[in-house]
Amino acid sequence: MKSTILIIDDDKQLCQLLQKCVSNENIDAVVYHSGKDGLEALSRTEVQLIVLDVMMPGMDGFDTLAKIREISPVPVLMLTSRTESSDKVRGLRAGADDYLTKPFDVDEFIARVQSLIRRYTTLNAFSSEGGQKLSFQGLTIELDTCILTVNGQKVDLPAKEFEVLRYLAENQGRVLTKQQIYERVWQEPYAYDDANIMGYISRLRKKIEPDANNPTYIQTVKGMGYRFNRGV
Structure with a gap:
């Protein structure tokens, strides 16, 4: 089954690039440019991964992540242009599954996306054999x-x-x-x-x-x- 990711980032040019990159890997992407719009989309769209920018106007990535974790266990890959390790720790402690610092290599981005989707779908796979x-x-x-x-x-x-x-x-x-x-x-x-x-x-x-x-x-x-x- 084809996977779908939700990208929440106010950088429209970057979103277009990421959407094109994942499309080449047979992954659909829905894009929103604010935390509020992204959360509304999550409530009505089934996704296997969220790519979330930290620095956004209004509701930033940390506030958006907190709201995501109230309603969904879906993995979150956070993106940031800041290099402070405290931001990484804050994001991971708040429930992010992985972290990438901008600018990043597109191949590394794709590898992390695929890894997170694979883990999530494996963890949520139903076994018809009666489970352990x-x-x-x-x-x-x-x-x-x-x-x-x-x-x-x-x-x-x-x-x-x-x-x-x-x-x-x-x-x-x-x-x-x-x-x-x-x-x-x-x-x-x-x-x-x-x-x-x-x-x-x-x-x-x-x-x-x-x-x-x-x-x-x-x-x-x-x-x-x-x-x-x-x-x-």
């Missing part, structure tokens, strides 16, 4: 359909959050370092970006823990990393 599950007290993780259920209620997770949770749960009882988590989930050398991993853990705790400030599933092992427990 990881079951804990009050928590069920369906590995084939990528459905998370907490106390009987389905909880939607962005692709990267699900991958982090899955990796932790599959290694229940084992202490995993931030480096191990990063390299397993992002599949690239560790960038010593502890704040990014901590942000993902914090968001997961808010969604699965009875008390995020006193976690029972994802526990911190001081000076080492994190360990997943069965809960109480």
Whole structure:
């Protein structure tokens, strides 16, 4: 099935270029030039990826990302002309899945788009064979359909959050370092970006823990990393 991405960027010339590039890869793109219009489009259009600019007038990329995460787990690739690492950390901690700094190589852009779409569609693929599950007290993780259920209620997770949770749960009882988590989930050398991993853990705790400030599933092992427990 042909994939569709949503591009939200006020640079009209760049949007035309990106739309043409993904079209050459058999990917459709719908384009909007403001966060408000992009959010309205997301509410009525099924997409497999959002490409989101940080610096936009009115509602900037960070504010738009926050609204996206209220309604959708679809992966987000953020674009920015700013080089400060604090912006990257802020975006990733807010729920972005990847980050590119302008100007960027078009081939790298296409590679990241394809990778994010592939991960998202794989995570959301339905298995007709009856799926494998990881079951804990009050928590069920369906590995084939990528459905998370907490106390009987389905909880939607962005692709990267699900991958982090899955990796932790599959290694229940084992202490995993931030480096191990990063390299397993992002599949690239560790960038010593502890704040990014901590942000993902914090968001997961808010969604699965009875008390995020006193976690029972994802526990911190001081000076080492994190360990997943069965809960109480």
